[in-house]
Amino acid sequence: MKQEHFLQPVLEAYIGEYASGKSENAVNRAVQLAGLGRKVTLVDLDLVEPCYTLRPLKKTLEPKGVSVLAWDTDELIGLGETGNILKPEVRFCLRHPGDVILDIGYGTFGAQVLNLVEGAAEEPDLKVYAVINIARPMTSSVSAIVEHVRLLNKVDGLINNSHLGGETDLDFVRGGAQIVTEAAAVLGLPVVATAVMEQLAAGVGETDWYGHPVWVLHRYLPEAFW
Amino acid sequence: MGEKPIKGEQKAFMTGNEAVAWAALAADAEIMYGYPITPQNEVMQYWTRLAPKYDKRFLQTEDELSAGFTTVGGVLAGRRAFTATAGPGNVLMQEPMSMAEAMRIPTVVVIQQRGGPSTATVIYSQQEVTLTCFGGNGEGLRIVYSTSSHQELFDYTIKAFNTAWKYRFPTFVLADGYQAKMRESLVLYDPQAKGIEMVPTESFVGKPGTPGEDRPPAHLRNTYNTEEELFDVLSKNIREFEENAPEITEYEEFNTDDADLLLIAHGIVFRSAAMAARELAGEGQKVGYFRPITLRPFPQEELRQAAAKAKQVMVVESAYGQLLKLVKENLYGMEVPIKTHLRPGVGITPEEIVADTKKILGEGE
Numbered sequence: 001m002k003q004e005h006f007l008q009p010v011l012e013a014y015i016g017e018y019a020s021g022k023s024e025n026a027v028n029r030a031v032q033l034a035g036l037g038r039k040v041t042l043v044d045l046d047l048v049e050p051c052y053t054l055r056p057l058k059k060t061l062e063p064k065g066v067s068v069l070a071w072d073t074d075e076l077i078g079l080g081e082t083g084n085i086l087k088p089e090v091r092f093c094l095r096h097p098g099d100v101i102l103d104i105g106y107g108t109f110g111a112q113v114l115n116l117v118e119g120a121a122e123e124p125d126l127k128v129y130a131v132i133n134i135a136r137p138m139t140s141s142v143s144a145i146v147e148h149v150r151l152l153n154k155v156d157g158l159i160n161n162s163h164l165g166g167e168t169d170l171d172f173v174r175g176g177a178q179i180v181t182e183a184a185a186v187l188g189l190p191v192v193a194t195a196v197m198e199q200l201a202a203g204v205g206e207t208d209w210y211g212h213p214v215w216v217l218h219r220y221l222p223e224a225f226w
Numbered sequence: 227m228g229e230k231p232i233k234g235e236q237k238a239f240m241t242g243n244e245a246v247a248w249a250a251l252a253a254d255a256e257i258m259y260g261y262p263i264t265p266q267n268e269v270m271q272y273w274t275r276l277a278p279k280y281d282k283r284f285l286q287t288e289d290e291l292s293a294g295f296t297t298v299g300g301v302l303a304g305r306r307a308f309t310a311t312a313g314p315g316n317v318l319m320q321e322p323m324s325m326a327e328a329m330r331i332p333t334v335v336v337i338q339q340r341g342g343p344s345t346a347t348v349i350y351s352q353q354e355v356t357l358t359c360f361g362g363n364g365e366g367l368r369i370v371y372s373t374s375s376h377q378e379l380f381d382y383t384i385k386a387f388n389t390a391w392k393y394r395f396p397t398f399v400l401a402d403g404y405q406a407k408m409r410e411s412l413v414l415y416d417p418q419a420k421g422i423e424m425v426p427t428e429s430f431v432g433k434p435g436t437p438g439e440d441r442p443p444a445h446l447r448n449t450y451n452t453e454e455e456l457f458d459v460l461s462k463n464i465r466e467f468e469e470n471a472p473e474i475t476e477y478e479e480f481n482t483d484d485a486d487l488l489l490i491a492h493g494i495v496f497r498s499a500a501m502a503a504r505e506l507a508g509e510g511q512k513v514g515y516f517r518p519i520t521l522r523p524f525p526q527e528e529l530r531q532a533a534a535k536a537k538q539v540m541v542v543e544s545a546y547g548q549l550l551k552l553v554k555e556n557l558y559g560m561e562v563p564i565k566t567h568l569r570p571g572v573g574i575t576p577e578e579i580v581a582d583t584k585k586i587l588g589e590g591e
Contacts, residue, residue, distance in 0.1 A: 018241050018268070019409040135239035137232075137248065137414065138275070164239050164411040172237075 007038070011094065011123060013045075013102040014159075015111060015152060016131035017139060021161035025131050025195055026103035027057065027066075027220045034065035039098025043090055044070035045113055046105025054103060056224040069093055086116060094119045094126070111153040127156040129192055132183070134162040134176040145183035157192040158184045159215075160208070170196075170203045181210045231280050235415045242405040243268035245376045246310065246336050248414050249383035251276055254424055255334075256305045257283040259296040261315065264348035265403035266338040269310040290315040294322025294335075301331050302446070304429030306387055310336035312403070314345055316354050316361070323396050324362030328448035330463065331430070332390035336383060336399045338406040341571040350403035351571040352493055355548035358398050359522040365460065367467045369397040369474055370522040372492040376410040384417055391425040393470050400521065402544075404494050404573060471523035479532055481507050481514030487565075487583055488536035489515040490529070490553055491543060495574050499542050502579035513583060518552075526556040533562045540565040540586065542579055544572060 010033060014022040023046070030042040042061065044054040054061075054070040061068050069089050076085075093100055094117060104113050111128050114120040130149050132139050139145050149155050162168075162176020177194050184191045193215040194208035201216040208214055231251040238248075246269045250258065258277075260270045274284050287293045293309045300307030311319055316337050326333045339354040341347030360366040369389050371382040382399050390397035417424060430444060437443035450456040478496075480503055482488060491499035496517045506513040516532045516539075518525050533539055539562055543549040546568050554564065567574065567582050 018244065019239050133239060135237060135411065137236065137238055137240075140236070140238075164237060165409065167411050 008125065009097075010038070010099040010101070011126040012100075013104055013111070013114060013120075013126065013128045014131055015104045015113075015128060015155075016161075017133070017136050017148070020131045020133045020136060020139070021163060021195065021217075022105075022131040023054065023103045024217055024219065024221050025129075025159060025161060025215070026101050027054070027061065028195075028215065028217045030066045030099075030101045031061065031064050031218070031220075032215075033099050033101070039067075040065065041067045041069060041093060041096045041098065041100045043093045043100060043102045044068070044087075045090060045102050045116070047084055047086075047113065054224070057220055060220065060223065067096075091116060092118050094123055111155070114154075128152075128154050129157050129159050130155045131159045131161045131195075132176070132180050134179050135164050135172070140179075142179055142182045142186065145180065146186050149183070149187055149189070155187075155189060157190045158187075159192050160194040160212070163197070168197065168200065170200055173200065173204070174209055177208045177210055177212070181212070229280070230416060231276065232414045232416045234419050235413050237411060238414050239409060239411045240376070241268055241407055241409055242376050242379050242401060243338070243407070244272045245379045245412060245414075246383050246399070246401075247272035247276060249380040250308055250387075251280060251282070252380075252414065252417055253384040253387045254306060255282070255308050255387065257285065257300050257307045259285050259287060259293045259300060259307060259309045261287055261290050261293045261311070263290070263312050263315040265340055265350075265406040266310045266312045266315075266336065268406070269336060269338075290318035291321060294319040294333075295325070297333050297335070298322050298326050298329075298331050301326075301333055301427075302430045303432070304427050306391075306427045308334040308336065308387070310338070312338045313340040313342055313348075313354070316357055320357070320361040323368070324364055325448050326396040327362055327364055327367050329446050330394040331396065332394050333396045334383075334386045334390050334399070335396065336386075337401065339400065339402040347571065348403070350544065350573060352402060352495060352544040353546075353548065353570060354400065355492075355521060355543075355545060356551065358400050359552070365464060366522060367395055367463055368522055369393065369395050369520065370400050371398070371476075371519060372400045372496075372521050373405065374492075374494050374496045374517075376405070376412040379405060380412055380414060384422065388422075388425045389474065391427060393466075393474065395467065400493065402494055467523070474520060475523050475525040475528070476519035477525040477528050478517040478519060479515065479528070480504070481512070482516065482532040483514075483535055484512060485514040485532075485536040486512040486538070486587055487514075488532060488539040489513065489579065489583070490517075490539055490541045490549070491515065492518055492521060492549055495542055495544055498574050498576045498579055501576035502583060505576065505580060506583060511583075511587065513587075518549075521549075521552060524552055524556050529553070529556055530560065533557055533560060536562060538563040538565060538586070540567060540583070542567040542574060544569050544574060546570040
């Protein structure tokens with residue numbers, strides 16, 4: 001048997017507010033795992049803007065070894081706001097062999113969207129991570145984050161992804177790390193990581209100011225201009 | 227009263243629709259009326275998330291006709307009320323907004339333009355310029371701000387309430403699906419902390435005292451018996467619109483002295499035009515831009531002055547000649563040649579404008 005069959009598959013879902021950075025974190029996580037030679041499926045579960053996030057990145061990600069479950073433009077007809085059709089494979093994505101990373105849109109409904117995925121409720125190894133950006137007014141303070149995360153149902157950990165797009169500096173990331181760390185303590189949840197874009201990575205190191213792992217993000221989403 | 231939604235200043239990263247909802251909160255709007263339509267849905271969604279926290283209200287009506295009329299009704303009752311819509315919803319809003327125009331009701335409407343005609347795309351266009359400026363029956367006595375960034379969406383949504391209540395003309399903030407959905411940083415602020423006084427609202431109906439004795443009667447009409455009576459009312463409204471226009475109009479310009487080519491663009495396309503103009507100017511080319519911020523009233527004198535110094539102008543827009551129509555009207559009688567870069571319903575990049583500009587300037591040599 002090949003080694004990968006002995007590995008525990010990584011099953012992670014990323015949720016959060018608009019512009020929290022959930023898609024960027026999900027994409028980077030998928031690329032990172034694929035870079036380790038693992039079999040990775042990245043799933044677009046954004047029900048509001050399914051066409052705007054992962055679809056334009058499929059061609060970038062697939063050569064990196066990430067299998068992307070998202071509609072192609074020519075597979076869809078213009079339903080507009082009438083609704084979106086869930087790609088059938090998405091419903092059964094947890095049955096794919098290897099790692100499965102889910103990018104869940106419309107963060108305000110949180111983990112409820114996972115109801116659409118077969119086996120999600122019964123899967124003990126599926127981790128749901130709330131991506132937090134303190135530049136979002138509704139997650140800008142400890143009490144606001146606590147309130148937000150409690151509304152999301154199942155959450156297994158927080159990711160500090162505090163940023164201001166291209167105007168982000170390390171002080172802002174550090175401020176985010178502090179607030180997210182305090183909120184995690186109140187919630188009794190771990191801080192899984194502090195995510196920083198690669199331009200700022202050298203200023204942080206391998207762990208953030210509170211000892212949490214640092215995830216270095218390459219920004220793929222600016223290329224997702226549809 | 228709930229607590230203040232924004233204290234002082236706060237850096238934020240969000241979608242344009244959220245910026246609108248936060249701006250309405252910051253402007254102390256009391257109620258939003260609305261009906262869902264992409265790409266403005268998150269204005270409603272965020273307003274309804276925030277409303278209970280800050281003691282605000284929301285009414286979802288059965289369609290945009292009703293959303294428009296309930297907005298008019300809310301304002302008549304003295305509420306700082308607003309609505310937001312797009313595309314076909316904007317078409318339906320024209321009837322209630324014509325009534326607001328007739329009765330001088332200070333409504334505030336945020337438009338996130340989408341592709342047209344009809345349902346077309348839910349994504350983006352600049353095809354609602356004519357509709358928003360002149361869509362009602364009547365003379366288009368409205369104020370229309372065209373924004374180009376999240377900061378401006380925030381600034382001008384706040385400003386729209388003051389403009390509407392000060393001048394008593396329906397006021398529109400005109401953006402588009404890209405601005406609605408894209409993510410960008412901005413500074414949220416409490417207007418008071420910036421020294422911006424909000425123009426107080428007042429009730430149009432049900433005022434205290436006996437009408438005719440303690441105060442003049444509130445005689446609000448959008449129906450007249452004779453042509454002459456209508457003419458008198460319209461003449462007064464037109465005069466007031468025109469007298470106030472110089473105070474209301476806003477524009478931005480760059481490198482307009484002696485330009486070989488003056489780019490004219492509004493809204494998000496202006497950003498591409500500005501990048502193109504700055505890039506070309508950096509290469510030593512005489513390229514400038516003129517951007518009307520108010521599409522209605524239009525900064526006519528300022529455009530004419532800029533155009534008078536230019537060898538030619540080029541109108542750039544994601545529509546097939548709606549800004550162009552305004553430009554031609556306002557440049558009437560001038561001989562400056564007008565080139566166009568018209569892309570109805572799709573975005574325009576700085577690279578496309580640079581390429582087109584180089585082609586045009588090359589032809590001239």
